[in-house]
Amino acid sequence: MVTTGALLHGDVARHLDFSQEEHPVALQLGGSDPGDLAKSAKLGESWGYDEINLNCGCPSERVQKGAFGACLMAEPDLVADCVKAMRDAASIDITVKHRVGVDQIQSYDFVRDFVGTVAQAGCITFIVHARNAILKGLSPKQNREIPPLKYDFVYQLKRDFPQLEIILNGGVKTLDEIDCHLKYVDGVMLGREAYHNPYSMAAFDARYYGDEAPAISRAEVLETMIHYIRNQFERCDQNTGTGIRLNSITRHMLGLMAGMPGARRFRQLLSDSEKLAANDPTLLLRAFEQMQAS
Numbered sequence: 538m539v540t541t542g543a544l545l546h547g548d549v550a551r552h553l554d555f556s557q558e559e560h561p562v563a564l565q566l567g568g569s570d571p572g573d574l575a576k577s578a579k580l581g582e583s584w585g586y587d588e589i590n591l592n593c594g595c596p597s598e599r600v601q602k603g604a605f606g607a608c609l610m611a612e613p614d615l616v617a618d619c620v621k622a623m624r625d626a627a628s629i630d631i632t633v634k635h636r637v638g639v640d641q642i643q644s645y646d647f648v649r650d651f652v653g654t655v656a657q658a659g660c661i662t663f664i665v666h667a668r669n670a671i672l673k674g675l676s677p678k679q680n681r682e683i684p685p686l687k688y689d690f691v692y693q694l695k696r697d698f699p700q701l702e703i704i705l706n707g708g709v710k711t712l713d714e715i716d717c718h719l720k721y722v723d724g725v726m727l728g729r730e731a732y733h734n735p736y737s738m739a740a741f742d743a744r745y746y747g748d749e750a751p752a753i754s755r756a757e758v759l760e761t762m763i764h765y766i767r768n769q770f771e772r773c774d775q776n777t778g779t780g781i782r783l784n785s786i787t788r789h790m791l792g793l794m795a796g797m798p799g800a801r802r803f804r805q806l807l808s809d810s811e812k813l814a815a816n817d818p819t820l821l822l823r824a825f826e827q828m829q830a831s
Contacts (some may be wrong), residue, residue: 540568543565560585563588564589566578566590566623584708585790587630589631593636606670610636630662635663662704664726667687703722710733710734758793766783772820784810788808799827
């Protein structure tokens with residue numbers, strides 16, 4: 538997620554650069570000014586993003602001060618104006634991610650009317666976090682855990698708007714849960730689980746898209762990432778003249794061995810500041826070997 542202010546007044550390359558391996562990739566924007574969002578959406582399209590998503594779900598106080606995130610759910614007409622401006626400026630998909638309610642608003646009518654209004658502006662894809670956003674008193678982490686899940690609200694949205702693509706988000710961790718939700722909605726988004734247990738997605742292509750190719754192994758993931766890291770080191774040196782730290786990449790890989798014997802040892806080695814200081818990407822393989830030997 539990038540704010541419109543950061544894009545329009547900051548280092549565009551720093552915020553928008555990504556590697557081609559990441560496709561399809563979405564740019565989530567934070568903002569509430571239709572003009573600024575239109576310019577940012579156009580920038581995202583020019584940088585090769587496949588989708589622009591408007592953040593109407595983040596509950597943090599810092600986000601509220603910027604007049605975007607979940608507080609925008611109380612202004613569906615403004616959100617519709619923002620969506621229209623982005624659709625007019627860019628030809629790629631414009632989607633909205635939001636909650637089912639804000640603070641003590643418990644009525645389904647609230648989210649139904651929000652989706653209905655925004656859909657009139659041409660948005661056809663809604664990613665729905667099935668919890669209320671509590672704008673005061675809960676941290677972002679607590680907002681992902683404490684407000685009760687209301688999957689029935691998301692199911693009802695699909696029944697009320699069969700022409701829209703409704704994607705459910707919130708608390709989903711297992712294949713069985715995904716399969717259950719897909720009986721009622723068009724898609725399921727994994728959030729924290731995709732980060733903490735990324736290899737759980739290795740079977741998705743075969744399970745959901747009919748891909749007959751065998752899933753890549755964890756060892757193959759590490760080999761591919763070593764190649765990727767080396768490319769990033771070279772690319773960064775050429776483009777900026779300054780290097781990047783190995784930890785800036787490997788710290789996002791700590792969950793790769795989740796559920797495997799020795800996973801704790803793998804995490805420890807990839808968190809060892811002395812070993813990381815060498816900036817040697819083969820540390821990944823050494824950590825894997827020590828994990829297997831532990």
